[in-house]
Amino acid sequence: MTGALISQVTVQVIESISMEWTDEAIILDALPHGENHAVVNVFTPSAGRVAALVHGGQGRQKKPLLQAGNSVTVTWKGRSEDSLGHFILELTTPRAATLMYSQLGLTALTAVTSVLKLCLPERQSLPKLYDGTVILLDLLEETDIWPIVLAKWEVGLLKELGFGLVLDQCAATGERLEDGAELVFVSPKSGNAVSYTAGLPYKDKMLPLPPFLIDQGEPLRQDIAAALRLTAYFIEERLMLPSSYKMPDARRLLQDRLSHR
Numbered sequence: 077m078t079g080a081l082i083s084q085v086t087v088q089v090i091e092s093i094s095m096e097w098t099d100e101a102i103i104l105d106a107l108p109h110g111e112n113h114a115v116v117n118v119f120t121p122s123a124g125r126v127a128a129l130v131h132g133g134q135g136r137q138k139k140p141l142l143q144a145g146n147s148v149t150v151t152w153k154g155r156s157e158d159s160l161g162h163f164i165l166e167l168t169t170p171r172a173a174t175l176m177y178s179q180l181g182l183t184a185l186t187a188v189t190s191v192l193k194l195c196l197p198e199r200q201s202l203p204k205l206y207d208g209t210v211i212l213l214d215l216l217e218e219t220d221i222w223p224i225v226l227a228k229w230e231v232g233l234l235k236e237l238g239f240g241l242v243l244d245q246c247a248a249t250g251e252r253l254e255d256g257a258e259l260v261f262v263s264p265k266s267g268n269a270v271s272y273t274a275g276l277p278y279k280d281k282m283l284p285l286p287p288f289l290i291d292q293g294e295p296l297r298q299d300i301a302a303a304l305r306l307t308a309y310f311i312e313e314r315l316m317l318p319s320s321y322k323m324p325d326a327r328r329l330l331q332d333r334l335s336h337r
Contacts, residue, residue, distance in 0.1 A: 095157065099123060100168070101150040102209060104193045106142035108134055116142055116163055117193055118150055121206040125196035128152055129162040141165055143172035145185040145213055157199075171213055180337075181216040183330045184226065188212065190324035191230075195237060195315045205236040223300045223334055224288065230307035231289065234267075239314040241267040243290050248274035253290055260285055267310055283309060301335040 101118035104125070109115045114133025119125050132138050141148070147169035154161025175181040188209065196202070212229045215222040234240055244253040247268035251257035261275035261282035262268070269290075275282050286303040288295035295303075308331060312323045 095155070096151065096153045097123065098149065098151045101148050102189070102206075102213070103142055103144055103146045103148060104189045105144055106130070106133055114142060118148070118163070119192055119196060119206060119209065120150065121203040122201055123152075124200040124202055125192070125198055126152060127198075128154070128160055130165065131162060140170075140173070141167050144189040145171040147171065147210070171216070175216055178217065180219065180333060183326055183333065184216055184222065185213065186326040187324065187330040188226070190326050191233070191311065194319075194321045194324065195233065195311065202236055205233060208232050224295050227289065227300060227303035227307060230304070230311060234307070234310055234314065237315060239267070239310065241310060243269045243285060245269060246271040246274055259290060262306060264309065297337070301331070304331045304334060
């Protein structure tokens with residue numbers, strides 16, 4: 077067998093070796109690649125955040141499919157787990173089109189997907205966070221409900237990524253909510269709740285703890301705004317700044333619009 081023939085056979089064997097998996101996913105973003113393709117980030121329950129090439133991703137047929145927030149069935153194919161690979165996508169839930177006439181809903185959709193794009197580690201399975209994200213995105217037409225769910229989702233995001241807030245126990249006294257502790261503050265340093273008595277001398281340095289985040293009463297508009305300021309502080313401080321990221325503009329805009337709604 078000649079050297080050329082050996083090389084040809086070797087190439088054929090290598091080309092026949094590939095990896096493949098299929099899962100459900102949420103589109104996070106799509107960036108142009110070359111003249112007509114796109115590199116697409118998706119969030120899946122099993123593989124976490126994954127980026128891969130979509131052939132023809134800038135074309136008329138595929139652009140609507142690749143809108144952030146859409147749910148798809150995704151098949152990934154690549155040479156190895158670490159390779160970029162490519163996606164084959166099938167649309168299942170066109171959320172971007174559904175929210176086309178809701179400016180606030182679209183802003184929320186963009187905010188959620190932008191935060192996930194920056195915060196999620198690559199290829200780390202986070203099924204609970206994925207399921208919670210689907211629930212949140214499916215509620216974006218319910219304007220009286222989703223801001224409350226968004227605040228609790230962001231608390232869950234911090235928890236699932238290893239930076240959970242401790243909101244049921246006073247950091248200073250150890251008193252627990254279940255034992256009647258009056259928890260009204262959150263320490264910006266520890267992310268732990270602080271009781272009224274312990275935190276009062278330092279109230280100007282504390283963050284307010286909205287009661288609905290600890291299942292105390294119905295959320296008022298100002299409570300929701302305070303909750304989103306609280307979660308934004310810790311998401312940026314704990315998840316973004318270590319990687320030199322800043323809170324996405326869409327998330328800042330959403331918080332401003334909800335505060336003045």
